[in-house]
Amino acid sequence: MDTSGSQLVRELLESSYLIPSYSNHLIKKVNLQIKKEKKDLDEIITNEDYDSPSLSATILYHHFSIRRSKRCLCVYHNERLKTIKRLRWTHGSTLPSEISENCLQEERNFFQEYSLLLMKYMSQIRLDLYQNMNPPCSKNIYIHVLVVNDIGEILTNFETQTIRLLKGSKHYVRYNDVKKFLKNGDVIQITNPKENLQTMTPTKNQINK
Known part of the structure; x- marks a missing residue:
């Protein structure tokens, strides 16, 4: 051949x-x-x-x-x-x-x-596809979260911005801003931000370790 x-x-x-x-x-x-x-x-x-x-x-x-x-x-x-x-x-x-x-x-x-x-x-x-060709670093990744326990006002990594994390509230925030709260269970990540808060009962399995 x-x-x-x-x-x-x-x-x-x-x-x-x-x-x-x-x-x-x-x-x-x-x-x-x-x-x-x-x-x-x-x-x-x-x-x-x-x-x-x-x-x-x-x-x-x-x-x-x-x-x-x-x-x-x-x-x-x-x-x-x-x-x-x-x-x-x-x-x-x-x-x-x-x-x-x-x-x-x-x-x-x-x-x-x-x-x-x-x-x-x-x-x-109307979008430049050549911008942001590299994936974002983890500290800039935004996630939806539900606040399980009152935390109060926190300072973000921008240092000039604050967020009020009150029980039952939902936020779209950078992962690094709430990383420690995710670990201790005061905040949980949600996959559907439109979900009714009353139907959401946090469990240990929902807590992002």
Whole structure:
């Protein structure tokens, strides 16, 4: 079985470059192999006796060889396009020259069209998707809580803001602001902030350890 397809994928995945130069020579070899397999398969189907067990095995061999080569071509091109799309998020609307020179013109066109689609979408929803790309640290994560016991007024991590934690009240606060109250059970985290307070009876299992 020809190994050009697997060599093509391996060359891409093992490259030290983010996007290596387009492997025209291997692409050509894989396409030629597909044409050869297809020709051999057509000749077998046209000239041979279908009742022969060995013929069935030969037909399957050529058929799966063609499918394997096509999958390798799809994987190669799909991985390159996935990398190009990731570059739009990490490098902005301009491809670095050292990457651009390894891309086909069609790939550079794809990058520009993908970039335009993103800009159009962000304009429609009026949201810059490039802001806050990194997940927030734990101290900035907000949660809904129910106050089980009166705590009173506390100072938040902003140091200029306070919260009054009164029994039965619900709040949308930063996790770190109420972390110690969650641990001792004076406050419990709730998953549905619209839930009726009268139906909420705190239990030990609800207390966030």
